[in-house]
Amino acid sequence: MQLxxxxxxxxxxxxxxxxxxxxxxxxxxxxxxxxxxxxLYAGQEAVAVGLCEQLTxxxxxxxxxxxxxxxxxxxxDIPAMMLEIYGRADGLCNGKGGSMHIADVTKGMxxxxxxxxxxxxxxxxxxxxxxxxxxxxxxxxxxxxGAANQGTVFEAMNLAVVLQVPKVFMFEMNxxxxxxxxxxxxxxxxxxxxxxxxxIPVFEADGFDLFSVYxxxxxxxxxxxxxxxPTAVYAQTxxxxxxxxxxxxxxxxxGEVERLRAENDxxxxxxxxxxxxGLLTAGxxxxxxxxxxxxxxxxxxxxxxxxxxxxxxxxxxxxxxY
Amino acid sequence: MSIKTMREAINEALHQEMARDSRVIVLGEDVSGGAxxxxxxxxxxxxxxxxxxxxxPRFGEARVIDTPISEAAxxxxxxxxxxxxxxxxxxxxxxxxxxxxxxxxLNQAAKFRYMFGPNAKAPLVIRMTMGAGMxxxxxxxxxxxxxxxxxxxxxxxxxxxxxxxxxxMIAAIRDDDPVIFLEHKMLYGxxxxxxxEPYALPFGEAALVRSGDDVxxxxxxxxxxxxxxxxxxxxxxxxxxxxxxxxxxxPLDEDMILESVxxxxxxxxxxxxxxxxxxAADVAAMVAERAFGYLKAPVRQVTAPHTPVPFANDLESLYxxxxxxxxxxxxxxxxxx
Numbered sequence: 001m002q003l004x005x006x007x008x009x010x011x012x013x014x015x016x017x018x019x020x021x022x023x024x025x026x027x028x029x030x031x032x033x034x035x036x037x038x039x040l041y042a043g044q045e046a047v048a049v050g051l052c053e054q055l056t057x058x059x060x061x062x063x064x065x066x067x068x069x070x071x072x073x074x075x076x077d078i079p080a081m082m083l084e085i086y087g088r089a090d091g092l093c094n095g096k097g098g099s100m101h102i103a104d105v106t107k108g109m110x111x112x113x114x115x116x117x118x119x120x121x122x123x124x125x126x127x128x129x130x131x132x133x134x135x136x137x138x139x140x141x142x143x144x145x146g147a148a149n150q151g152t153v154f155e156a157m158n159l160a161v162v163l164q165v166p167k168v169f170m171f172e173m174n175x176x177x178x179x180x181x182x183x184x185x186x187x188x189x190x191x192x193x194x195x196x197x198x199x200i201p202v203f204e205a206d207g208f209d210l211f212s213v214y215x216x217x218x219x220x221x222x223x224x225x226x227x228x229x230p231t232a233v234y235a236q237t238x239x240x241x242x243x244x245x246x247x248x249x250x251x252x253x254x255g256e257v258e259r260l261r262a263e264n265d266x267x268x269x270x271x272x273x274x275x276x277x278g279l280l281t282a283g284x285x286x287x288x289x290x291x292x293x294x295x296x297x298x299x300x301x302x303x304x305x306x307x308x309x310x311x312x313x314x315x316x317x318x319x320x321x322y
Numbered sequence: 323m324s325i326k327t328m329r330e331a332i333n334e335a336l337h338q339e340m341a342r343d344s345r346v347i348v349l350g351e352d353v354s355g356g357a358x359x360x361x362x363x364x365x366x367x368x369x370x371x372x373x374x375x376x377x378x379p380r381f382g383e384a385r386v387i388d389t390p391i392s393e394a395a396x397x398x399x400x401x402x403x404x405x406x407x408x409x410x411x412x413x414x415x416x417x418x419x420x421x422x423x424x425x426x427x428l429n430q431a432a433k434f435r436y437m438f439g440p441n442a443k444a445p446l447v448i449r450m451t452m453g454a455g456m457x458x459x460x461x462x463x464x465x466x467x468x469x470x471x472x473x474x475x476x477x478x479x480x481x482x483x484x485x486x487x488x489x490x491m492i493a494a495i496r497d498d499d500p501v502i503f504l505e506h507k508m509l510y511g512x513x514x515x516x517x518x519e520p521y522a523l524p525f526g527e528a529a530l531v532r533s534g535d536d537v538x539x540x541x542x543x544x545x546x547x548x549x550x551x552x553x554x555x556x557x558x559x560x561x562x563x564x565x566x567x568x569x570x571x572x573p574l575d576e577d578m579i580l581e582s583v584x585x586x587x588x589x590x591x592x593x594x595x596x597x598x599x600x601x602a603a604d605v606a607a608m609v610a611e612r613a614f615g616y617l618k619a620p621v622r623q624v625t626a627p628h629t630p631v632p633f634a635n636d637l638e639s640l641y642x643x644x645x646x647x648x649x650x651x652x653x654x655x656x657x658x659x
Contacts, residue, residue, distance in 0.1 A: 060402075060405075060406060062402070092439070093437060093438050093439045094439050096436055096437055096439070097437040097438055097439070101433075101437040101438070103437070103438040103439075103442065104438075104441075105405060105438060105441050105442045106441050110402065110405050110406075111434070111437070111438055111442075113430075114429070115425055115429050115430070118398075118425055118426070118429060118430055120398070121394055121395045121396075121397070121398020121399055121401070121402070121426065122398045122399070122401045122402035122405070122426075122430065123402055124395060124398065124399045124402060125398060125399035125400055125401055125402025125403035125404070125405070125406065125408075125410070126402040126403065126405060126406040127402070128347070128349075128387070128399060128402070128403045128406075128408070129402070129403050129406035129407055129408050130406070131384075132347075132384060132385075132408065139402065139406070151394065152394045152395070152398065152425075155390075155392035155394050155395035155398075156395050156398065158390055158392065158395070159389060159390060159392055159395040159396075159399060162389070162390060163387065163389075316440075317435050317436050317439060317440050318435065318436055318474050318475055319435070319475065319477070319499045320435065320440075320443060320497075320498035320499050321497075321498065321499070322477075322499075322526075322573050
């Protein structure tokens with residue numbers, strides 16, 4: 001599989017957006033201006049981008065509590081997201097969703113979700129709508145080590161098979177279910193086999209390698225877009241930060257994150273691969289990094305100065321009408 | 323216009339709305355039934371209470387979806403289908419089963435619009451049967467509308483007769499918000515005049531079932547019938563009652579209740595649910611706050627006791643508020659001052 005120069009640049013740009021966004025939030029959060037909890041996606045970029053680069057605005061995704069990366073990969077506006085995360089009235093969701101519930105339904109992004117395992121059944125419903133439209137669109141959900149053991153996910157997998165809907169189950173296993181290792185919380189010796197047991201074809205991917213994810217997703221979409229029912233992609237990955245910002249990560253061995261950052265970072269892997277193959281130059285990539293860093297910087301400045309709410313805004317958008 | 327049962331009226335509403343709008347789909351356990359059975363007969367059920375009969379043959383498997391017994395997946399799928407532009411009508415066979423799918427109502431459907439902003443619309447209807455009276459006991463008999471009414475972001479409908487049920491179901495399907503539609507099992511066979519053509523009844527507008535100057539009786543769902551029976555007997559004793567059926571508990575027609583209490587000065591609220599945090603308590607508090615000066619007697623609440631729904635017929639009869647208890651409550655309000 002060969003991506004065009006434009007596709008490569010676009011994929012890299014999307015991964016850099018996520019990385020810069022999350023690294024900046026890690027720096028900004030201790031300053032105390034951001035309400036609530038933050039769950040950062042840094043380290044997992046290749047998974048969100050490897051999937052979403054192959055989706056269109058007609059396709060749906062539903063995300064998790066660790067949702068910034070999925071939002072960005074699906075095309076959500078970075079300044080509007082930053083405003084949202086700072087709780088501003090002009091944020092992507094009017095400052096009422098925040099980090100854990102950020103969404104842009106106009107882009108087919110049906111929400112980050114504060115409930116672990118809450119999104120997978122919802123994506124099955126979106127897939128029912130896709131199937132009825134008959135336009136080859138799909139719905140995808142992201143599932144990590146934690147949600148992988150929620151009953152809702154099992155129900156969703158079974159229902160998707162029963163109804164033969166175009167649904168891609170993206171398993172992105174960062175190795176941890178909050179503060180507990182995934183190897184402890186999943187009883188099955190072979191979690192991939194467990195998914196296959198539902199009757200879902202699974203394509204395994206190296207979540208540290210965009211090209212591997214991209215290829216697995218391509219195979220899955222080939223089936224799901226063409227009436228073959230649900231599919232799954234199973235990717236091992238890692239997160240560089242805690243379950244939430246402020247988590248001291250006592251459950252991780254000293255040096256684990258540093259080693260992964262140095263040896264198996266998905267952005268560095270991409271950079272090495274495309275420059276060694278002569279597909280892109282270091283200058284191409286550096287330019288994107290500079291550009292995105294400026295975008296994120298501008299977004300943070302704007303978010304800090306963003307508009308607060310009028311008291312009346314507390315009461316809006318509870319119902320369409322009441 | 324013809325006489326129809328509440329079962330027939332709701333079924334007719336589903337047929338008419340599915341015919342009118344191709345975005346309307348129905349999903350749930352045994353909404354058709356028969357799939358995978360050895361007889362090969364489809365529509366072996368049409369819903370366990372027959373509410374979805376005839377939909378599968380008419381509208382096909384793409385729009386009439388039999389699901390596994392997976393309530394969280396049913397409501398979750400309805401949520402996702404609604405977000406993606408369909409108008410799903412999901413069935414939870416017994417309201418009590420909400421225990422295994424509550425997240426999809428409480429944290430998902432109810433909150434999409436507030437969390438995501440005005441572009442997010444979740445026009446789904448969740449039909450559930452409710453209510454005691456069949457000996458179905460603790461896990462198949464509860465009237466859970468107080469639980470749902472307490473959740474901002476969803477609307478709650480509690481029809482008491484076939485005419486209202488049809489008009490409210492059509493309104494629910496056309497509504498752009500998530501609607502919980504609670505059908506009392508003991509009312510399915512009750513009938514009245516129901517127009518054949520489609521019509522929608524507005525939410526938040528109560529029905530004045532009977533009028534009188536002495537006592538206001540507010541009652542929900544099946545209790546409306548009991549309140550009417552009680553009011554008939556009280557009238558024979560010269561005590562005349564306003565009987566108000568709010569029809570929807572969220573939104574609630576507070577104005578009609580307040581207006582009536584200002585005229586009568588006496589209030590009895592009848593709720594088949596247990597008393598704590600019930601609709602009875604809710605209405606009583608609302609009146610105490612906003613019409614206290616008009617009250618001539620303490621508000622009386624007629625509710626189930628603070629117990630699960632019992633199994634045995636003798637106990638279940640004690641559990642359910644009765645016309646006699648409503649009469650006693652009304653007389654108690656008349657005895658004051």
